[in-house]
Amino acid sequence: MSVGRRIDVANALALAIALTSAAAIAYACSPRTAVGGAAIAVAAPTIVEALPDGGVGVRGSDQVAVRVADYRRIASLVPEADEALAVMGMVDRLSAIGAYSRGHSVYARHLAAVPGTIASGSGVEDVLTLKPDLVLVSAFSDPGRTERLRAAGIPVFHLGSASGAAEAALAVRRIAALCGESALGDRQAERFLQRLARVADPALSKTAACYVECVGTQLFLASAGTNQSDILVAAGFEDAAARVGYRGYGECRIEDLLRIAPAVIIAPVGSGATLAGLVGSAGIPAIAQHRIIEVDAGLLSSPGVAMLDAAEAVAAGRGRLP
Template identity: 30%
Template sequence: MAALSPIAAKAGPERVVSLNLCTDQLVLALLPPERIAALSFLAADPGLSAMADQVGSIPLVQGMAEEVLPLKPDLVLVGTYTTRPTVALLRARGVAVMEVGLVNDFDGIRAQIRSIAAALDVAARGEELIARMDATLAAAAPSADDTRRLRVLSLAPGAFTAGAGTLSDAVMRAAGLTNYAADKGLDGYGYLPVETVAADPPDLLIANSDEKGHPSLNGQMLTHPALSRAVPATARPTVPGKLWTCGGPFTADAVALLAAARNRLLSTRVSP
């Protein structure tokens, strides 16, 4: 995604706390550091957060109420599944809490950016993020007369994958690709046996282990010899999970990476 202009200080909540990886990243994209009282500890993990390099000296918390209350926040952003006892206690103490759900497509990302930007009183900044995201999506989209559809499969350890109705599915479709898991009938999240993939291999395979030096049997499945034979290394693009685990303006970068992989593969195939 193209570089954004510097964030200007505005009116609105002055001591914002985020307790969720997805809201962390949107808060970082929308607010200047002086208006952020704390983020979750996950925000600074470069393997998980697309905005980790923007955290700087912003305090990080584990998500416990005893960490948050002394910060005297005027708004706390949480996810639907953020520690419920903490959320309940903050509300009982009169702290303003905004719950933010998961998104499964780019319309959802746009709506979520606008909702959070409005709560933070930075609506113009939100529109700038959306415009940059949309420009990246437009640049990555196949031409209207290009109807070629390659199948792509994203596999996590244990053969976990994302089917129809998920953000991963929306990313794949935006790049002009067909989601292999959805094509196999999977709705939402689930598992695909290695045998199924090996017998009918996708055109592209994204194998995201994110194990950080801690190998597991589930992770080793991604290097199974049957998969290696079925999908060559040249058809295994790198699309970091941090770009599309949470929905945000950076998710368009996942589309751009997939579109580039699609175009590379198609360029090697002779048209009938």
């Protein structure tokens, strides 16, 4: 930015600093939060930025900045955004949520007061009918629909692809900041990370575990850089797959699990019997010793603040292992 440009936005920048200064101080003094003994970087303190027209906004994952405003008719196509608004007590700002959140979110009871439901496969006209003042989308949303909504004059904020506790905390801060509630978002994000860090029983050893998902006859592994990995680490386990070089989410084979040799497997409900029945699986320590923790699939796959609920469920399951 040129010197002249900096002068042009000086007032707006001052407002942005006023909105975020308290949070910046807190985050600068404590830049990392330990989750299950592993340090997770907290997002950079600057969320609100000056806009060219003198206003302030928040930049989405698609690099499009959306103006900060008192949004009261938010149409959300992102389940983790619905969870974030629920934990912050901001459900009254939602005018519609997706069908998944309506029927499957761990916060469904809190979201029941939201009047509208966006059905799977809904088009632009369906969303416009809701008369939203803001639409929340993610990396899984149709980019063409996003462009058409913006062309119709609707602000659309892109939350990206959440992948772990730090990203979940960032989503909380972004959503709150968009609604002019930066301080609330900062507090809730820090509270989420701190509570996640306290889930594990410090008296227990960090047993090697991994997350495995069965889809028909296919196996999928989630390791470092995923919400499932952060969940099992928060519950007090060591990520066995990350220890031997695996990262991310993808298809795996029995041979991979034999190499990883987890003492415990974390899996969606109903997966234990399937895993035990696979040829060669008896050589996997967790299966041979019947040490599989099964948790609700939706909870384990949540990339949002429901990760805390998932970690607590995994930690509770550890206490029931033989």
